[in-house]
Amino acid sequence: MWARLKHYGSVYSSFVSTSFSEAMSFRTHFLLLMFMDIVFYTSHLWSVDIVYDNVELIGPWRREQLLFFASVMLAINQLTMSLVSENYWRFPLAIRTGEFDFTLVKPINSVFLTFFRVVRPGSIANLIYTGPAVVYFGLQVGLEPLDWALLPPLIFAGFLLQNSIEMMISCGMFWMIDGSGVNFIRIELQQLARWPDFVYPRYLRGLLMWVLPILLTGSAPVRFIFDRADRTPLIVMLFAIPLFWALTAYFWQRGLKAYESASS
C-alpha cells in the first residue's frame, strides 16, 4: 500500500512539474489566467458587499457572515481550478479524438490519469488572494482557535465532495460525441453552490442538499463553524463524499464499456 502511494506520489509530482514547465512557456497566458480568477473573485465578493449596502440581512446572516461563506466557497473553487479543472476540459476532447486510448494502455489508474494529469499553476498562485480573504473575513466573524483549526480540513472536504460529484457527472461524456457541454453543468452547479443553502426555495434546496448535494460543499462546513449544534449537513457531507466517489467508480466502469475509441 505504502509503495503504491509512493509511486502515485512520484507520478503526481511529475504531472505538477510538467504543468509548470508548460505554463512557463506561455507566460502571458499564465498571467491572464491569474488575473481572470482575481477579477472573478473580486466581482463576486463586491456583488455581495453591494447587496448588503442596501439590506440588513440575507436570511439569518449579516454581511460578514455571508462574505466569510463566499470566501470559503472561492477557496474551494480555487482548489478545483488549480488541481482538477483543466482536466475536465481535456477529457471530452480525448474521448472525441480517441486520444483516451493512450490513457487506457498506461499502467496507472485511468481515473487518476484523466482527472489529475494537469494542474493550473496560474490558479495555484491565486492562493495569495483567496487565503488572505478567508483569514480576513474569518477575523470579521470572530472565529476562535478551534474554528481556525477546523477550517482547512473542512475546506478540503468541500473540495472532495465538489469533485466527486463533478467527476461522476463527467462520466456522462462517455456516452456523448462531444461531451464538452457537460462541463457547463458542472459550472452551473458551482454557481448554485456559491450561495448558502437557505437562499433557495424548499424543494430545490432539498434536491441540492440530499440528492445531488452540491450545496453541502460550502454550506455544511460554514454552518458547522458558525454553530456546532448545526452538524447534520456536515454528517451528510461526510457520508456523501465516499458515496459519490463510489458512484464515480461505478459510472466510470460503465463508461469504459461504452467507449468506442474513435481512433481505432
Place this chain on the structure above:
Amino acid sequence: MRVSWSNLLVYRVNFILQGIAPLFVFLVVKLSLWYKIFESSPQAQVGGYHFEEMAAYHLWILIASLLIFNGNSQRISEDIRLGRITSYLIYPFQLWEFHAASFLARSWFQLFIALGTLFGAWALLGGRLALPSPAALLAGLGLALLGGLFWFWVNFMVGLVGFWLEETWTLMVMLQIVTYFLSGAIIPLELYPDWMQTLLSFTPFPYIAYWPARLFMGHLDQVGWVFGALAFWVVVMALAAWWTWRAGMRLYTAAGM
C-alpha cells in the same frame, strides 16, 4: 448563416448547455436570493424596487442577455493561430462578414428562444408579470439587438487579439465577468454606490443590460439618448476592431502555409 445554423443544430445539447442553460440558472439564483431578501418584509423597497419589480427586472435581464451575449471569439483566434484565416483573404467575402453572418444566425435563434421564454414566463406567472406596452417591447428588443451588435464587435476584436496572443479565451471570460458585473446584469445599478453609477454612465456597460431591462419595464423617458449612446459605442467598437484587424494583418505569418 446556413453554415452557422447547421453548426448550432449539430451539437444541440452543447448549445443549450453552453449558451442557454447558464442564463436560466443565473435567473434561478438571483430570484431565489431576492425572494429571500424580501421574505421578511414583502412590502419593502430595495434600491427603489419592490419584489415584483426586482423579479421582473431580472426576467428582462434574461431576455436581453439571450439577445446580447452570443458571440464566439475563440473560433477567430483559433483560425488565426492555425493559419486558417488565409482562406478568407482569397474568398469573395471578408472574415468579419463571415462572422457577422454567423452572429446573425445565432441572433435569430436566440430571438426565438427569448420570445419562447417570455411566453413561458407569462403563461406561468399569469397576471403577476406585467407585459410591456408594444412601444416598450419594441424599444427593449431594439436596444438588446443593438447591444448584441456591440457585443459582436467586442468579441470580434478580442478574437483578433489572437494575432498577438496564443490564447484569447481568458480575455473574453474576463471581459464577460466585468461586463456582467458592471452592466447591471447581476444587481440593478441603482443599488451601486453613487460614485460608481456616475462613473459607469460614461462607459457602454449600462446600455447593454440595465437599459434594455428598464425599457422593457416601460421607462421610456430617455429612450432617444440611450439608443444614441449605444450606437456611438457600437461605432467606436467597430472602428477599434477594424484597427486591430489592420494592425494584426501586418504581423500575420499564415502559419501552416
